[in-house]
Structures are given as C-alpha cells and as structure tokens.
Amino acid sequence: MVKIPKINKDRCCYCGGCVGVCPQNAMDLRETEIRISENCTRCGVCVKFCPAGALEKDAK
Amino acid sequence: MQNKSCDVVIVGAGPAGSIAARDIAKAGFDVLVVERKQEIGPPKRCAEGINVRGLLNVGVKPDPRWAAKGIYGAVIYFPNGKSLKIDQRKVPDDVMDAIYSGEKKPALEPATGYVLERKIFEKHLAADAIRAGARYMVKTCALDVIKDGGKIAGITAEQMGEKFEIRSKIVVAADGVDSRIAKSAGINTTNKLSDYHSGFQYEMAGLNIDPDVLHIFFGNSLAPKGYVWIFPKGQDVANVGIGILGSMSEDGKRAKDYLDKFIESRPEVFKNASAIEMNAGGVPVSSSIETFVADNFMIIGDAAQLVNPIHGGGIAIAMNSGALCAKAAVEALKENDTSREKLYAYEKKWRETDGVKMKKLLKLRAFLEKLTDEDMNKAADIVSGEDITKLTDGNYRFLFKTLLTKAPSLLSLAKKFLS
Numbered sequence: 001m002v003k004i005p006k007i008n009k010d011r012c013c014y015c016g017g018c019v020g021v022c023p024q025n026a027m028d029l030r031e032t033e034i035r036i037s038e039n040c041t042r043c044g045v046c047v048k049f050c051p052a053g054a055l056e057k058d059a060k
Numbered sequence: 061m062q063n064k065s066c067d068v069v070i071v072g073a074g075p076a077g078s079i080a081a082r083d084i085a086k087a088g089f090d091v092l093v094v095e096r097k098q099e100i101g102p103p104k105r106c107a108e109g110i111n112v113r114g115l116l117n118v119g120v121k122p123d124p125r126w127a128a129k130g131i132y133g134a135v136i137y138f139p140n141g142k143s144l145k146i147d148q149r150k151v152p153d154d155v156m157d158a159i160y161s162g163e164k165k166p167a168l169e170p171a172t173g174y175v176l177e178r179k180i181f182e183k184h185l186a187a188d189a190i191r192a193g194a195r196y197m198v199k200t201c202a203l204d205v206i207k208d209g210g211k212i213a214g215i216t217a218e219q220m221g222e223k224f225e226i227r228s229k230i231v232v233a234a235d236g237v238d239s240r241i242a243k244s245a246g247i248n249t250t251n252k253l254s255d256y257h258s259g260f261q262y263e264m265a266g267l268n269i270d271p272d273v274l275h276i277f278f279g280n281s282l283a284p285k286g287y288v289w290i291f292p293k294g295q296d297v298a299n300v301g302i303g304i305l306g307s308m309s310e311d312g313k314r315a316k317d318y319l320d321k322f323i324e325s326r327p328e329v330f331k332n333a334s335a336i337e338m339n340a341g342g343v344p345v346s347s348s349i350e351t352f353v354a355d356n357f358m359i360i361g362d363a364a365q366l367v368n369p370i371h372g373g374g375i376a377i378a379m380n381s382g383a384l385c386a387k388a389a390v391e392a393l394k395e396n397d398t399s400r401e402k403l404y405a406y407e408k409k410w411r412e413t414d415g416v417k418m419k420k421l422l423k424l425r426a427f428l429e430k431l432t433d434e435d436m437n438k439a440a441d442i443v444s445g446e447d448i449t450k451l452t453d454g455n456y457r458f459l460f461k462t463l464l465t466k467a468p469s470l471l472s473l474a475k476k477f478l479s
C-alpha cells in the first residue's frame with residue numbers, strides 16, 4: 001500500500017485548494033472529505049500549500 | 061439514475077457555470093449543470109468583493125438580497141503604516157442609469173463596488189439560469205469525460221452513490237480550481253505553487269473599521285508576496301483574509317498563521333471582534349492556462365485560471381468568460397460544428413479583451429513580488445490613489461516616468477519586468 005499524506009479532518013476547511021495544486025490529479029474533494037487516490041507520489045506539494053495546515057506528509 | 065443527454069453539460073455551478081448556463085439556455089439549447097455540493101454556494105472560497113461593472117457587464121443588476129454592502133473606494137496600507145486612499149465615491153452616470161433604469165426609488169444604495177453574500181448570489185445566478193431554461197442537479201459529481209472514437213462526447217457523473225452518463229455535444233468545465241474534469245480530458249490545469257495563492261479568511265463581526273472602503277495591507281512580513289484584506293459586509297462585519305504565494309507557504313508560516321498574527325497585532329480593529337465563519341482557498345494568479353478549448357470542450361473561470369493576477373479577483377472574469385463561452389457555444393451548436401476551431405472563437409475573444417490586460421498584470425505581479433518593504437514604503441511617497449487604480453487596470457506606462465524622477469533605484473527592476 002502507498003503511504004499517502006495524512007489528512008487532519010479537524011483542521012481541514014474543505015476548500016479544495018490542495019486538489020488544484022496536485023500534479024498527479026490524485027486528490028478529490030467531496031463535500032467535507034478529501035479523497036486521495038493511489039496515483040499519489042507523496043511529493044508533498046499539497047502539504048506545503050494547505051492554508052490551514054491540514055495535511056501531513058507522512059501517514060503515522 | 062437514468063443516463064441523460066443534452067446539448068451542453070456544464071460541470072460546476074459557480075459564477076462562471078451559471079452565467080454560461082443562462083446564456084446557452086436563453087438561445088434555446090438544452091443545458092444541464094451538475095454541481096458536486098449539496099448546496100450551491102457555501103463554503104465560499106472568496107472575499108466577495110466585485111466592481112459594479114463586473115456585474116453589469118454580464119447583465120446582472122445589483123440586488124439588495126445579495127449585495128451586502130456598497131463600497132466607495134479603498135485604503136492601501138504600506139509596511140511603515142502609511143496609507144493611500146483611493147476615492148470612488150462618485151458613481152458614473154452610465155452605471156446609475158444601468159442600475160436604476162425603470163425604477164423610481166433605488167432599492168439599493170448606488171456604489172462603484174459591492175461586497176456580496178456569495179451563498180445567496182450563486183443561488184440567484186442559478187435560479188436565473190433555470191428560469192432561462194437550464195436544468196441543474198446538485199450533490200452530483202462529474203467523474204470523467206466520455207470519449208467516442210477519441211472525441212469527447214459527455215461525462216460520467218455520480219449522484220448519491222449512483223453512477224450514470226450524460227451525453228452532450230459540448231462539455232464545459234466550470235469546476236473551479238479543482239478542475240478535475242479538464243484534467244480527465246487531457247488538458248493540464250494544475251496550478252504551480254509559484255502561480256497560486258494560498259488563502260485563508262475569517263468573516264468577523266464586531267470590527268472597528270471604516271465600513272465604506274476596502275482595506276488592503278502590504279508587507280513581506282505581513283503577507284509574503286500577497287496581501288491582507290478587510291472587505292466590509294456591514295457596519296462592523298467584514299471578510300478578513302489573506303493570500304500568500306503558495307511557494308512561500310510552509311509549516312508555521314501558512315496563510316492562517318500570518319492572518320492570526322495580523323489580527324492579534326491590531327487590537328484597535330479586532331479587540332471586540334469574533335469570527336462568524338472560517339474559509340480557505342487557492343487562487344490561480346498565472347493569468348490563464350495555455351489554451352482553454354478542445355474539440356467539444358471548453359474551460360471557463362478559475363478552472364482555466366482566469367483570475368486577476370494582482371488582486372486575485374475572479375468573480376467578474378469568471379462570469380465574463382461564461383458569457384463569452386456561451387456565445388461561441390451557441391454559434392457552434394447552430395452550425396452543428398463543435399470542433400476546436402469553431403469553439404476557439406471564445407478563447408480568441410477572451411485573449412483580445414480581458415486577456416490583454418491580464419498579460420500586463422502578470423508582468424506587474426512579477427515586478428511587485430520583487431519589492432522589499434523599503435521599496436513599498438518608497439512607493440507610498442511617490443504614487444497616488446489614482447496611480448494605483450491605473451496600475452490594477454494594467455496601465456503602467458506612466459510608472460517609468462514617475463520612477464525616473466522620484467525613485468531611480470527601482471527603474472531597472474521596472475524595466476526588467478514591465479518592458
């Protein structure tokens with residue numbers, strides 16, 4: 001299984017800003033849920049961008 | 061869910077999608093709009109400011125149900141605390157005529173700009189499109205484009221767990237920064253960190269501000285390669301937000317961190333204020349993607365990165381792109397030719413109009429991003445409010461002369477980026 005960025009649901013404002021910056025088109029926003037597909041390469045661009053700090057690079 | 065078919069399927073019921081839907085439906089064609097959210101509008105990813113001309117340009121009259129507050133200018137605050145006022149109290153006659161044609165008593169205070177209540181505004185635009193004959197589906201997510209023999213022929217969508225197909229002659233991607241449908245059509249709409257603002261905002265009540273103007277704060281320690289805004293929505297209510305360049309965002313130095321610091325440092329404004337809403341969002345500031353039409357396919361609004369690269373305003377540009385898209389789509393449908401060549405009329409028109417200004421603003425953005433706080437403070441001494449209005453219109457020829465006489469140290473930088 002691919003390790004993917006961990007989403008802190010308590011911090012996420014479900015704006016979809018991360019979806020727009022994902023170079024792999026691996027993210028999707030549905031209502032209040034960010035979904036990440038296995039196309040994710042863990043490049044970390046979304047983690048860097050998130051205005052609210054709701055993404056962590058390494059799933060713990 | 062049964063499969064459906066229509067002339068045009070539009071993905072996304074934001075300002076871009078609903079204006080396109082309205083105009084295509086008006087021309088008698090069958091339009092279906094799919095919106096992923098269960099409610100059109102919230103959560104807003106927007107500070108809700110718009111120039112009145114941005115509304116009138118697409119035939120939308122400001123309405124007190126969604127135009128929350130009239131705006132009469134702006135105050136720009138520089139890093140050293142100096143400020144410059146842009147006075148726009150005088151509402152031009154043609155605007156007055158357009159707003160109040162046929163009405164004796166204006167229902168709304170005339171103004172040069174408004175801060176909207178977007179959740180109501182977007183529903184209003186959708187209702188208008190529906191009255192014109194468009195159909196809408198909410199809580200319906202577009203998944204992929206369908207291709208017939210290599211050509212786009214509609215989309216697959218999902219509503220409440222049920223998948224179905226929508227066949228159409230044209231697919232319009234109006235899906236905002238997420239823009240997954242254009243990517244599924246093979247067009248690269250991914251934002252780069254160096255051309256994408258990371259935004260965060262609180263709508264707050266209990267503020268101590270001048271509610272008649274937009275407040276804009278510059279400074280590299282305040283908002284690196286971006287700015288902080290206070291956009292009033294009422295006497296003591298406003299959107300208080302920030303945009304920083306994505307490449308400047310990192311742990312501990314995110315848009316939210318900077319905004320919280322700003323609010324804490326200004327008790328004279330925020331002492332009695334509390335947030336009534338929290339928002340975030342990405343703002344494309346690239347000026348546009350490379351091309352936004354393909355055979356049977358058009359991209360409008362934020363999905364095509366059509367946003368003012370200087371101030372991040374995109375509502376007016378999105379709506380205008382929707383109107384231009386509709387015009388080209390209607391022509392193409394009438395002639396039964398929805399090839400890229402035919403649909404390109406939209407992109408061509410955009411590049412000859414809004415596009416010209418946006419290209420200039422992109423250069424200006426590159427210049428502004430290079431300024432230190434001292435440079436900005438210097439600018440405060442040599443430019444006027446009118447100069448700033450000119451600059452945000454992409455009109456910067458005068459700047460060389462001003463710099464030559466008053467700040468020659470900045471001239472070579474200006475020449476490098478603005479020539």
Ligand SMILES: Cc1cc2nc3c(=O)[nH]c(=O)nc-3n(C[C@H](O)[C@H](O)[C@H](O)COP(=O)(O)OP(=O)(O)OC[C@H]3O[C@@H](n4cnc5c(N)ncnc54)[C@H](O)[C@@H]3O)c2cc1C
Pocket residue numbers: 071072073074075076077094095096097101105106107108109110200201202203234235236237238239240241259260261301340341342343360361362363367372373374375376378
């Ligand atoms: C923090 C911030 C502040 C801003 N402030 C201002 C401002 O003051 N003034 C201004 O003019 N602009 C502002 N903007 C920019 C403005 O909000 C956008 O330019 C504008 O909303 C673009 O409209 P649109 O219709 O293209 O996209 P959107 O308004 O984003 O609409 C896209 C719609 O598509 C839907 N969608 C997405 N994917 C799918 C799918 N797969 N299936 C179905 N539906 C889908 C979304 O749910 C959404 O409703 C701001 C942006 C941000 C982030």
